[in-house]
Amino acid sequence: MRHSIRIAASVGAVGIATALALTGCSGSTPGSSPSAGGDGELTPVTLQLQWVAQAQFAGYYAARDLGYYQDEGLDVTINEAGTDTVPIDELAAGNADYAISWVPKVLGSIEQGTNVTDVAQIYERSGTTQISFKDKDITTAADLKGKKVGSWGYGNQWELFAGMQKAGIDTDKDISLVQQAFDMNGFLAGDIDAAQAMTYNEYAQVLESINPATGKLYTPDDLNVIDWNDEGTAMLQDAIWADADKLANDSAYADQTVKFIKASIKGWLYARDHPQETADLVVKDGSQLGASHQLWQTNEVNKLIWPSTSGIGMINQDEWDQTVDIAKNTKDNTGSTIITADPPSTAFSNEYVTKALDELKSEGEDVLGTDFTPLTVTLKEGGK
Amino acid sequence: MTARRIVLGVAGVILLAVAWELYKALAPADGLVIGGLTVLPRTSDAAMPHLWTMLGRALEPVSGAAGSPLLVVATLQAAAFSLGVAGVGLLVGVVVGVGLAMLMQRFRTAESALLPWIVLSQTVPLIAIAPLVKRWGATLHTESFRWEDWMSVAVIASYLAFFPVAIGALRGFEAPDAAHRDLFRSYGVGWWRSFVRLRLPASVPYLVPALRLAAANAVVGTVVAEVSIGLNGGIGRMIIVFGQSGSADPAKQWSPIAGAVLIGLVAAGVIVLLGTVLRRYRRAEVTA
Numbered sequence: 001m002r003h004s005i006r007i008a009a010s011v012g013a014v015g016i017a018t019a020l021a022l023t024g025c026s027g028s029t030p031g032s033s034p035s036a037g038g039d040g041e042l043t044p045v046t047l048q049l050q051w052v053a054q055a056q057f058a059g060y061y062a063a064r065d066l067g068y069y070q071d072e073g074l075d076v077t078i079n080e081a082g083t084d085t086v087p088i089d090e091l092a093a094g095n096a097d098y099a100i101s102w103v104p105k106v107l108g109s110i111e112q113g114t115n116v117t118d119v120a121q122i123y124e125r126s127g128t129t130q131i132s133f134k135d136k137d138i139t140t141a142a143d144l145k146g147k148k149v150g151s152w153g154y155g156n157q158w159e160l161f162a163g164m165q166k167a168g169i170d171t172d173k174d175i176s177l178v179q180q181a182f183d184m185n186g187f188l189a190g191d192i193d194a195a196q197a198m199t200y201n202e203y204a205q206v207l208e209s210i211n212p213a214t215g216k217l218y219t220p221d222d223l224n225v226i227d228w229n230d231e232g233t234a235m236l237q238d239a240i241w242a243d244a245d246k247l248a249n250d251s252a253y254a255d256q257t258v259k260f261i262k263a264s265i266k267g268w269l270y271a272r273d274h275p276q277e278t279a280d281l282v283v284k285d286g287s288q289l290g291a292s293h294q295l296w297q298t299n300e301v302n303k304l305i306w307p308s309t310s311g312i313g314m315i316n317q318d319e320w321d322q323t324v325d326i327a328k329n330t331k332d333n334t335g336s337t338i339i340t341a342d343p344p345s346t347a348f349s350n351e352y353v354t355k356a357l358d359e360l361k362s363e364g365e366d367v368l369g370t371d372f373t374p375l376t377v378t379l380k381e382g383g384k
Numbered sequence: 385m386t387a388r389r390i391v392l393g394v395a396g397v398i399l400l401a402v403a404w405e406l407y408k409a410l411a412p413a414d415g416l417v418i419g420g421l422t423v424l425p426r427t428s429d430a431a432m433p434h435l436w437t438m439l440g441r442a443l444e445p446v447s448g449a450a451g452s453p454l455l456v457v458a459t460l461q462a463a464a465f466s467l468g469v470a471g472v473g474l475l476v477g478v479v480v481g482v483g484l485a486m487l488m489q490r491f492r493t494a495e496s497a498l499l500p501w502i503v504l505s506q507t508v509p510l511i512a513i514a515p516l517v518k519r520w521g522a523t524l525h526t527e528s529f530r531w532e533d534w535m536s537v538a539v540i541a542s543y544l545a546f547f548p549v550a551i552g553a554l555r556g557f558e559a560p561d562a563a564h565r566d567l568f569r570s571y572g573v574g575w576w577r578s579f580v581r582l583r584l585p586a587s588v589p590y591l592v593p594a595l596r597l598a599a600a601n602a603v604v605g606t607v608v609a610e611v612s613i614g615l616n617g618g619i620g621r622m623i624i625v626f627g628q629s630g631s632a633d634p635a636k637q638w639s640p641i642a643g644a645v646l647i648g649l650v651a652a653g654v655i656v657l658l659g660t661v662l663r664r665y666r667r668a669e670v671t672a
């Protein structure tokens with residue numbers, strides 16, 4: 001009798017273990033939704049992002065969800081990134097066909113021998129700013145002297161250091177550098193006088209927080225913003241990177257690159273013309289950011305792209321040169337620069353994006369967005 | 385006995401809650417900083433929300449988007465997902481750990497060759513191997529099989545889980561008295577039968593505590609690996625995304641943290657259940 005109880009208990013334990021195993025197995029990844037049932041002609045393509053799903057990557061999600069990639073014969077899987085993912089390494093290892101990354105973060109990898117090419121510079125402007133409360137009276141980079149300056153480090157610090165050095169600040173002695181966390185608590189609590197903030201993320205986080213003095217949300221009037229685009233030390237950010245060797249040796253990959261850029265840009269055109277619908281799409285695709293924050297992010301990202309000087313995705317020589325110049329000549333707090341010599345000519349190419357833009361223009365698409373007018377987004381507490 | 389343990393358990397939780405609120409009420413809002421060193425952390429609502437704020441937040445929707453589930457529901461779903469991955473990791477870890485222990489018990493050479501590497505394996509930082517596992521996994525695919533990211537997370541969980549099992553099981557397999565081993569030998573019982581009849585039962589007092597450690601390791605490994613490679617669906621991902629809104633909606637990020645605690649409790653509970661099943665063999669428990 002006691003024996004049978006024991007067997008029953010054992011069966012129960014095994015059952016639980018199996019149930020655990022099955023829950024794991026049935027967990028599907030929302031990132032890889034099936035496409036084109038029955039159509040076997042599609043070429044599988046993997047895109048590696050530089051962070052988790054959010055409106056920063058809205059165009060790619062829109063292109064996938066609305067079938068723009070499919071129209072070009074591509075079946076695109078979007079891989080999200082974690083805290084330790086280096087998109088360019090995934091591209092170089094062959095796990096992704098394309099990767100999204102900031103230019104300065106890739107230049108160092110290129111100098112160390114990774115052979116990749118910036119084939120479309122989706123963001124023309126930099127979204128990085130240094131924000132401070134009005135009472136600190138910090139309106140230009142020069143005003144950072146003697147202040148507690150926040151920085152994320154890990155390759156996010158170069159525009160800040162270039163800006164301060166351009167303004168004649170000795171970044172070793174004249175400031176006290178504070179390591180900044182992902183949240184803005186250090187800034188709100190006064191540990192940091194001027195904090196790094198992306199226009200599409202941390203700046204909004206501050207505006208979603210309650211100002212204890214008024215009991216209401218902080219407003220843009222409470223803040224001063226140093227915009228590195230205005231200070232002349234902006235560096236190129238989100239770009240589409242491709243494998244340089246394959247571009248040179250594999251004509252199918254080169255053709256596919258044009259198609260991929262074309263469809264991605266179509267996604268970004270949609271994001272420009274339908275920001276609310278795009279924000280909703282990204283939420284559906286697994287972003288857990290709040291609804292008003294997501295719309296804010298879509299709108300701010302649009303501002304980084306539109307209006308476009310020479311067509312979305314085109315790499316403008318002057319902006320590229322400025323990025324390379326800062327990467328070569330700016331030393332951060334560790335005393336190192338990103339690169340020591342000019343990158344090879346394969347580091348960027350307008351060949352593929354030009355073809356993609358020509359096709360889009362012949363289809364009647366507006367790739368300049370000259371009349372682009374951003375929305376006015378009202379943020380709610382906590383970004384809800 | 386059981387009732388007393390439950391009361392003590394609940395009392396422990398209440399004590400922790402009281403300590404949290406007491407500290408928040410008594411310590412200075414800006415914390416205490418002496419000579420640039422933070423001695424006492426801040427107690428502001430952004431740094432330490434009230435427990436009832438966290439509970440209240442858990443009962444609100446995750447975001448203002450239409451159809452957004454309640455935060456507590458989303459957290460439980462994520463916890464179930466992570467628990468499943470941790471369960472797979474633990475299972476793999478136990479199989480590998482016991483297998484290695486058997487090998488080392490059977491062949492002395494194997495013990496000399498493997499044991500140092502097993503110990504060394506645990507000194508490799510998790511954040512270094514997580515992207516590698518993901519990358520290696522991505523190269524494994526056939527027509528019908530595709531390596532999913534959750535499998536990478538399970539592998540990392542098993543990497544942490546196999547260690548205590550291997551060490552505990554080896555000690556357990558070596559545990560029988562010389563007299564018992566000699567008796568088996570004098571009857572001419574082969575290795576396999578004496579393993580099943582003698583060594584395996586004798587290892588239970590070593591295995592149960594080892595499994596307890598392994599289960600905890602698997603849960604930690606799962607959550608950390610989720611953060612590291614950005615796997616969608618689990619607690620780890622929730623922690624990083626909600627952490628981004630840590631200033632504006634501070635109570636939100638405590639929900640996945642509670643979820644992680646819950647997974648740990650369930651995993652520990654499963655091992656307790658297993659220990660109850662194996663009660664007959666646990667005459668003298670030994671901590672691994």
